[in-house]
Amino acid sequence: MITGKYPNLRLRRSRKYNWSRKLVEENNLSSNDLVYPIFLIEGKNKKQVIKSMPGIYKYSVDQLGVIVNKIIKYKIPMVALFPSTPNNKKDKFGKEALNENNLVCRAIRFIKKRFRNNIGIMTDVALDPYTTHGHDGLLKNNYVKNDETVNILIKQALIQAQMGCDVIAPSDMMDGRIGKIRKYLDKNKYQDVQILSYAVKYASNFYEPFRDAVGSKKSLKSDKKNYQMNYANSNESLREVALDIKEGADMVMVKPGLPYLDIIQKVNEKFKIPVLAYQVSGEYSLIKNGINNRLIDEEAILESLMCFKRAGASAIVSYFALDIAKKIKS
Ligand code: PBG
Numbered sequence: 001m002i003t004g005k006y007p008n009l010r011l012r013r014s015r016k017y018n019w020s021r022k023l024v025e026e027n028n029l030s031s032n033d034l035v036y037p038i039f040l041i042e043g044k045n046k047k048q049v050i051k052s053m054p055g056i057y058k059y060s061v062d063q064l065g066v067i068v069n070k071i072i073k074y075k076i077p078m079v080a081l082f083p084s085t086p087n088n089k090k091d092k093f094g095k096e097a098l099n100e101n102n103l104v105c106r107a108i109r110f111i112k113k114r115f116r117n118n119i120g121i122m123t124d125v126a127l128d129p130y131t132t133h134g135h136d137g138l139l140k141n142n143y144v145k146n147d148e149t150v151n152i153l154i155k156q157a158l159i160q161a162q163m164g165c166d167v168i169a170p171s172d173m174m175d176g177r178i179g180k181i182r183k184y185l186d187k188n189k190y191q192d193v194q195i196l197s198y199a200v201k202y203a204s205n206f207y208e209p210f211r212d213a214v215g216s217k218k219s220l221k222s223d224k225k226n227y228q229m230n231y232a233n234s235n236e237s238l239r240e241v242a243l244d245i246k247e248g249a250d251m252v253m254v255k256p257g258l259p260y261l262d263i264i265q266k267v268n269e270k271f272k273i274p275v276l277a278y279q280v281s282g283e284y285s286l287i288k289n290g291i292n293n294r295l296i297d298e299e300a301i302l303e304s305l306m307c308f309k310r311a312g313a314s315a316i317v318s319y320f321a322l323d324i325a326k327k328i329k330s
Pocket of ligand 1: 126128136171208210211282
C-alpha cells in the first residue's frame with residue numbers, strides 16, 4: 001500500500017548516501033546462498049581450461065583439495081560435481097554411470113575423506129555424461145524411454161549415496177523418478193540423504209557451454225524437447241513441483257536462472273519449499289564475455305545473483321560463486 005505523496009514523499013531521499021541505501025536494502029546475498037559447480041576429468045595433476053567458459057576449469061580428482069579448500073574458506077556450503085567422461089567410457093546405455101569407480105564416485109570419496117561434513121556434496125542423476133548419444137536416458141527411435149531410464153537412475157542415485165553424497169539431484173526430467181529414487185534410497189537405509197529435484201528444467205539454449213565442457217555437445221544430434229520443459233510454459237512448472245514434493249523432494253531447482261525469475265517467484269509463493277536457482281553455463285558465459293569485452297561492468301555479476309534472492313530463491317548454483325564469495329568477504 002502506498003501512503004503519502006509528492007512533494008512530502010520523496011523516495012530519492014533514502015537513495016542519497018550509501019549508508020542509507022544499505023539501511024533500507026530489502027535483500028542480501030551471502031556466501032551461504034551459493035553452490036559451486038566443479039567439472040571433473042580423468043588423469044593426474046590436471047587443471048584444464050574450458051574454452052566456452054572463460055575462468056572455469058576441469059580438475060582431475062587429485063587436484064580437488066586446492067579448490068575445495070578455497071570453497072570452504074569462502075564459506076560456500078555445497079559443491080555440485082559434473083564429470084567430463086572420456087569417449088571410450090561412453091556407450092548407448094550410459095553404463096559408466098553405474099561404475100563405483102567413475103569420476104564422480106572417486107571425487108565424492110576424495111572430498112568426503114579430506115573434508116568430511118565441512119562441505120556438502122551434490123551430484124547429478126542423469127545419463128547424459130555417459131551416453132554416446134548425449135541424452136539423459138535410454139534412447140529408442142529417437143525417444144528417451146521413461147520407465148526404463150528411471151530403473152537405471154535409481155541405481156545411479158544409490159551408488160552416489162553409498163559413496164557419501166549428501167544431496168542427490170536428478171536433472172533428467174523423467175516422470176516419477178523422485179518417488180522411485182526416494183523409495184530405493186530408503187529401502188537401502190539412506191533415508192537421510194537429501195533429494196534436490198530439478199523439478200523445473202526447461203529445454204534451453206543456455207546449456208551449450210556446459211555440454212561443451214562435459215563433452216556431450218558433439219554427440220547430441222537432436223534436442224531434449226521430449227523430456228525437458230517447453231520455455232513457453234508456466235503453469236506446467238507448478239504441476240512438476242507439486243508432483244515432486246508429493247514424491248519426496250526436499251528442495252526443488254528451477255533451471256535456467258535469470259530468464260525464469262517469474263517461475264522461481266511462483267514456486268516460492270505457492271509451495272514454501274526451498275527453491276534453488278541454477279544460473280547455467282550460457283548465462284555465465286554471456287555475462288563473463290560481456291565483462292571481458294568491456295561491454296558491461298563487473299558488478300553485473302552481483303546484480304544477477306541478487307535478482308535471484310529478490311525473486312525468492314534460497315540458494316543459487318553459479319559458476320560465479322567463488323568470485324562473488326571472495327568479493328563479499330573483502
Ligand atoms: C544434464 C545437465 C545439463 C546441465 C546440468 N545437468 C545440461 C543438459 O540438460 O543438457 C546444464 C548446466 C549448465 O548449463 O550450466 N543432465
